[in-house]
Amino acid sequence: MAENTNYSEDSIRSLDWKEHIRLRPGMYIGKLGDGSAYDDGIYVLLKEIIDNSIDEFVMGAGRSIEINMNDLKVSVRDYGRGIPLGKVIDCVSKINTGGKYDSKAFQKSVGLNGVGTKAVNALSSNFVVQSYRDGRTKIAEFEKGEIIRDEKEKDTTQRNGTAINFIPDETIFRHYRFIPEFVENMIWNYVYLNSGLIIHFNNQKYFSERGLHDLLLKKTDPETVRYQIIHLKGDDIEIAMTHGQQYGEEYYSFVNGQHTTQGGTHQAAFREALVKVVREFYKKEFDASDIRSAVVAAIAIKVQEPVFESQTKTKLGSQNVGPEGPSVRTFVHDFVKKALDDHLHKNPATAEALLKRIQQSEKERKDIAGIKKLANERAKKASMHNRKLRDCKIHFEDTHDRRQETTLFITEGDSASGSITKSRDVQTQAVFSLKGKPLNCFGLTKKVVYENEEFNLLQHALNIEDGIDTLRYNNIVIATDADVDGMHIRLLLMTFFLQFFPDLVKAGHVSILQTPLFRVRNKKETIYCYSEEEKRNAISKLGSKPEITRFKGLGEISPEEFGLFIGKDIRLDPVFLKESNIKSLLEYYMGKNTPDRQQHIIGNLRVELDVIEGEELPLAEAV
Template structure:
């Protein structure tokens, strides 16, 4: 940790614009007022502490969830400046917490690298909180300020005590304003997942999470940083290289405008696996997860394609250039963590999901190339194993393309290119069209007879579809059930995918409320997540909620979707007359009219929209639940068993 004497005072705090619209349009600043937005508020405060750590001024961050659903974030950094701001005439602490886009990270001499949302974090969180308190330790004194009702000052900055002159840091406590935010509780698991990522990406940083609601405490510190990250992600898999390939360094060049030094920090950690049939590439820029990759990932691909192809050619693996490996050949079975620290990253779009900085491509290419070239030359046995995996992947790619082409040609000769067992709807308006995926002919028959033929299509699936998580692509495209589904969707796949050609804007998974039905739902969700992820991201995938019980007393018929609802319905009926309770074991037990009224009628039905708020976490869950390895799956089930409901044994 660097000496904390580095100049960081009120003059470093620069203000850009007001805070007026935050409470009126919170989605512009934190994405939503739901669960993801609520936790985004936590990240905005935590990011400021992480910035202090990245700059070398902090090595510990404590996160606390109180019983009253408050969040406390404390670090041992330099402490937010408390001197009077030259422009506003109030303390710099109050400027940071009440003025939008006011933050030290806008001044190049305060931070070299920063995460967060351009420094707006603390003030936005204040705007969306009904209470915020701040403590700062600086210069042997403890300063305090308090705010209420969206950033209004309750107590201006004042000295409330003294501390050791060598102590410094910031503590922020806030409570969300439930007049704006949805009244939901903080999810400890989400906070812990994010906290672990921060600790992995900042080698040696200690991050703790205390939850006063259940008196739990966890701490995370990784002396090996992203090497430990890769090993944790790959737990339970059979590795090719037990020692993770690790590259680290700085890429320097001169700024064309003022000839100042631009320094980009690069870290890459890679491990190959025998029993993973897809890549697992996770990338970050300044601790921000870049789900869609970007230029830093492209630089990584440049390095592996150039060096591994060159190495393989020198060793005589290719008869001609057509046998050279593609990018997809070289990343199958690979887990890679790519983390860069950039002084001025340029992102594509508002979500920061994709990095656009061109210099990041050169930086990662150069740093990883040096390490990879040395690894290949010094480890010929491991290099051969990696090339063997690429050869197998190349064969699979060729077979997969052939299977996909054959399936397309076959489908082109069927009824209008659509699967024969699809009972399509009559409308061609995709916005009002619905595709129901049902298990077997029994439920399919009731659904066909009970549906609205104008807007609802039915595709019966025979048995459990393929588990794509542990199946090579060529087998996926040879599977009749999957190809029927792909054809019915109409979007194409892979390079030919076009979401504008989607034939239905509601794709409804309608399975029985038992273990087999749950398994089929999971198989279908795994398929959509791995091969049609945009359909989930655009909100087109739904899960039908059929009732569990039919409750009848004379002519009175009601349906219950869970045990609690069943008991409530029964309690309201005449207890002196006979009450008949039927538990539905499957959709096939319902007649068409019942299925329509309870599960398919837009006026009455209940459906869950499938959403992915945390793509990394979702990716890991699918990998654990549907992959080859038993140990991670067993641990997941044991730790989540308390959340399971309505399992039909």
């Protein structure tokens, strides 16, 4: 029997605000991460600071925000009213202190609980706040939430506003770096949702005149949309939508300026309302999936005192638009019913194009029904003894906490998958093994997903046949060798995802696994290096001609070593999709324009040199 522990008054401990935030950061900012995913904690920190500046803009104070950033440090300066000077320290270091509890001052603010800025302060190795107000200024500096500098108020000629500089604490966000593409996407969303707002990010200007209409212009390919973007605006609601040629549904939803990446009651209400209005307008009971297939839409609403399902505010849980207002569902339904129906009546060309898109989806669904049934039966049988998938125990769609990290590694061959399988975390990491190079599916219809056994099994492993709402793993990691064949397999897999499941890439679920190219060691220390520069630094550090091993493939890395590279220190390169014209992108790289690609390769060749015992040897020629 275990010994009885001494449970007394001395066992009860109270943490102050910063200790609690640092001990349980996930309660305040979701997952931590290293910046390689768009929803990692360092971006939540940045968002919390910018949200305060946005609220000032919404209240009519200040039209511009300046954001400057390098890999590790961020500064944000707005030109709002400025924090009242006597409350500067309290507003960034006293929990439940802020100006947003007065609903008259901030009717429809994103941050209402007075936690955000304090979390940034507590989770930063250095945090400086300065307020400018009516010709006076006040500055304070903190380290990990502890104040280290409290300057007296003094005169200033600077315009009113607030400036905050912070450096995330590297002991919490290990090996982190800000990826500009994620920040740029966040900034675009801010300007789309706040017409007239100007944001300068690293000296580049971001501005939008037409709000969500501009957002869809950026997210869609003008050559493939079936009709001009429908843009509907009302009191506290704005919607933009069109249909394209892609598979699946694509939504961008917002509440009070907050990007609700996991949707919520407002997005669900729009999806329902769209089906209802279309059925009533055309007087035909279309299948809901045919109506929504290939839709691209954005919806933004404003509600009083929004209720989100977590502090990170990625999913709206509110049922009502205000304490005495209608339900979110009724509010969205009533607006869409009138505004969309009016638009379709006034624009018969749009109505006709929408009808043809729905009929096309209906035909495609019926054409594929037969082979889909057979393929699903085969996949069901194969799943009973599927040697390609080494599954994990926890799945993304099963957990109530959608922040749970679950990963599927897609590997080439049995040797690589064997090493990962032996070293993975069986709770949250699964492995899918390819038998070789998959089919180049560019230009093929979705029938190939069911006709090709490997694609069908991968689709079922991910559980994305009917969309990504049921995705089983929120991280899909392509793990191939860093050679020509490995790069080709990456391209073929990316073609598969972009051709049939582009929302997986757009939502940031797909990454490339970085594994070390070199192992540099002596009798006392081993250093794994991911680049030539890291190798040179390791040689310099260890000295005396250390042993250098170059890993040529994943299968050469032992399971014991592999465990070091897919755990808490995993390095991932997120896959970005900057190009809205997916068809043109795939056609160039995966189509039949061989001469064009050949010239591209010739124009981008480089020779990498390896230094071994003072000799320069050509390692590889690569694009």
